[in-house]
Amino acid sequence: MAEPVTEKATVELTIDGKRVRAEQGEKILWAALAEGIAIPHLCAIKEAEPPLGTCRLCLVEVEGQGVVASCVESVREGMVVHTDGERAVALRRRAMELLLADHPLECKDCPKKGKCDFLQLSIAMKVKRPKNYRPFPREELPVDASHPRIIFDPNKCIRCGRCVWVCKERVGEVPFDFIQKGYEMRLTTFMDKPLGESDCTGCGECVEVCPVAALCFKEGG
Numbered sequence: 169m170a171e172p173v174t175e176k177a178t179v180e181l182t183i184d185g186k187r188v189r190a191e192q193g194e195k196i197l198w199a200a201l202a203e204g205i206a207i208p209h210l211c212a213i214k215e216a217e218p219p220l221g222t223c224r225l226c227l228v229e230v231e232g233q234g235v236v237a238s239c240v241e242s243v244r245e246g247m248v249v250h251t252d253g254e255r256a257v258a259l260r261r262r263a264m265e266l267l268l269a270d271h272p273l274e275c276k277d278c279p280k281k282g283k284c285d286f287l288q289l290s291i292a293m294k295v296k297r298p299k300n301y302r303p304f305p306r307e308e309l310p311v312d313a314s315h316p317r318i319i320f321d322p323n324k325c326i327r328c329g330r331c332v333w334v335c336k337e338r339v340g341e342v343p344f345d346f347i348q349k350g351y352e353m354r355l356t357t358f359m360d361k362p363l364g365e366s367d368c369t370g371c372g373e374c375v376e377v378c379p380v381a382a383l384c385f386k387e388g389g
């Protein structure tokens with residue numbers, strides 16, 4: 169016998185003055201996007217629970233609560249959200265500036281040229297690398313081309329965590345993870361071994377979700 173269809177409970181909230189209904193537990197970001205209300209976002213993956221919440225580009229203001237990451241915060245009955253609050257916008261812009269300051273902007277020769285989500289979002293947000301920018305003192309890491317299909321350039325990684333999540337949760341593999349903490353945190357392969365020596369099957373899900381060129385297909389891959 170067919171299972172009875174149970175309707176999910178919904179809540180009503182206001183986003184930028186528009187009354188919106190969303191499923192209970194839905195994150196503000198997805199509720200807003202479903203209504204055509206744009207909020208910048210980069211690391212968010214709808215199925216990720218808990219959300220990754222790493223890029224801080226999706227900040228919004230909730231009345232009575234303050235600034236929250238919209239991909240992390242769930243909707244509530246009566247909630248009033250402002251996507252263009254001064255503080256949230258300033259913090260989003262700062263988060264983008266910091267990402268840009270820590271990313272090699274070698275876009276001319278980049279394999280993701282023309283399809284880089286990160287660059288496109290920075291243009292949409294009208295944020296550039298700060299004028300007084302001084303490069304973070306990072307050691308340049310070797311590019312890993314050991315895999316037959318995928319090239320891993322850790323220098324381009326913005327530490328969003330999307331590849332780690334898809335490999336683990338969608339594909340059931342763990343070729344990547346983060347090591348160290350804070351400023352020192354970096355994406356690496358299992359045991360820091362070349363990607364070609366890992367269990368990576370080369371399915372390419374990680375390449376699809378990488379918003380920069382940290383993970384790319386080899387030509388013809």
Ligand code: FES
Pocket residue numbers: 208209210211212220221222223224225226227237238239240
């Ligand atoms: S999209 Fe929300 S923190 Fe990245």
